[in-house]
Amino acid sequence: MLKSDYTVEQLKTEIPVAEYIAGFRDADKFIRFCRECPSYGASWGCPPFEFDAEALLRRYERAIIFASKIVPADPLPLSEVQNFIRPERMEIERRLLDLERETGGRAFAYVGRCLYCGDEPCARLAKLPCRHPDKVRPSLEAFGFDIAGTLDRLFGIELKWGRDGYAPDYLVLVSALFVPAHNTAATSLKA
Secondary structure (H helix, E strand, C coil): CHHHHHEEEEEEEEEEHHHHHHHHHHHHHHHHHHHHCCCCCCCCCCCCCCCCCHHCCCCCCEEEEEEEEEEEEEEEEEECCCCCCCHHHHHHHHHHHHHHHCCCEEEEEECCCCCCCCCCCCHHCCCCCCCCCCCCCEEEECCCCCHHHHHHHHCCCCCCCCCCCCCCEEEEEEECCCCCCCCCCCCCCCC
């Protein structure tokens, strides 16, 4: 996809992790949605996890939430959405992992197909460890966070859905970096 085919607006906000958990996390509700997805238990980026998600989240003090609003220049067929957002997703995930290393934090990426195994099925299907544990990160949804509520209340953006075979006027990729206490490293998705 050429950069001229779309524009991207990068937004960022910070919230204390405890406040984000209290106001935006309903693990029972959102993990129920995950169970309906064919990736549930079939991808290392998806639940159920082999660790205590609540304990992991509480290790961090600040949640830096990123919203990457992508506006296609032309109507986009739903069948092309994953290919369309792939370049932005790859760049954002690369930068999130850099920020994770710089801050000692924990990155949260996106729902969807893993970017790192190509056409290979996830090793989890064969009960093998992840081939790319240094890169694969779960989404906020996989930890029970409400993305529609996050977009609405923290960014003033309505989550829109495609219809009639086309994507909405804009797509938003929501990611995050949870940062430990007293870390003041610069945190931006721009390289």
